[in-house]
Amino acid sequence: EPEVTQTPSHQVTQMGQEVILRCVPISNHLYFYWYRQILGQKVEFLVSFYNNEISEKSEIFDDQFSVERPDGSNFTLKIRSTKLEDSAMYFCASLAGGYSYEQYFGPGTRLTVT
């Protein structure tokens, strides 16, 4: 069964460094998403992406964040200058579109900022 994959599974970085989290959505899916989950808290929406542009973003998704689909398969989340409070699990999800409501989530990347 097709699945969303994410790399790396765990990323440790120093405060102020740039990180890029990578996702490979399910082939032929049209909508892509990033969510984050701070330890012990609920999952929060960051951004949705469709037709090579951001379709919606939350208040969390400020100028430090950016997303890109550079090659038609990968979907990346970049954090330009990480802060301690960026430490969280980051989940990518994809959706086929059309009449489907089903978002498929990847296994997540645990980001630790020290």
Add this chain to the structure above:
Amino acid sequence: KNQVEQSPQSLIILEGKNCTLQCNYTVSPFSNLRWYKQDTGRGPVSLTIMTFSENTKSNGRYTATLDADTKQSSLHITASQLSDSASYICVVSGVEGGSQGNLIFGKGTKLSVKP
């Protein structure tokens, strides 16, 4: 403010027993409500999705109900198994149409099934 509230926060049951988890939401407009299962350190996995016109949906031993008038949903798990131990998250989408972005998540109910 759009919110999804779940109860109980945590629950311990014995293997083989049934349980029911509750979800109340104040999301408007409303498109659909989902229940996800999330194992520790993993991504959420969808169990059921219901639109406003559906009031019950089953997926194996999981049965979800939806009352769009009272804005309440429940997830019933029958004949629980040790592998059911996980967080169960109620998620509401307020977006009509294709993008289904900005899902609003509850905090989840942490279920522990003991032998």
